[in-house]
Amino acid sequence: RVMLTAVAFSLMAPVVRVHADTAKEQRFDKHHPRRSEVNDRVHHQRHMLNRQLKTGKITKQQYDDQMASLNNVKAQERADVKANGGYITKQQQGALNQELNQNKEQIKDNNQSAAPEAAATPK
Secondary structure: OHHHHHHHHHHHHHHHHHHHHHHHHHHHHHOOHHHHHHHHHHHHHHHHHHHHHHHOOOOHHHHHHHHHHHHHHHHHHHHHHHHHOOOOOHHHHHHHHHHHHHHHHHHHHHHHHHHHHHHHOOO
16 A cells, blocks of 8 residues: 555656646746736726726727727737747737727727817806
8 A cells, every 4th residue: 555655646746746837837927028018008998998988988889899809909818828828929919019009099089089079068
């Protein structure tokens, strides 16, 4: 029995070590600079859309449409990370940033289109 137990533990040791190494990599990769930059931009744009909806600058439909675009960017980021083992490449970051730039322009357009209405409304 002692021999069988020793063999069982020796077979499990590499599995435990690989699991620990993988956990360390996943923690590190969550904070990879390219991922972090993209995720910060997504977070900021979501915050801006929430603020615009709250202040009435956009309709619920506009909010839903633009949030869907941000959710698509986030889904693509997750797929890229999964495909690469925990990080995104510079090319993938560039593609994600291009989509985020388009979303940012839409958000800026929301502010600009809301401004004339606010000015035209008598107080």
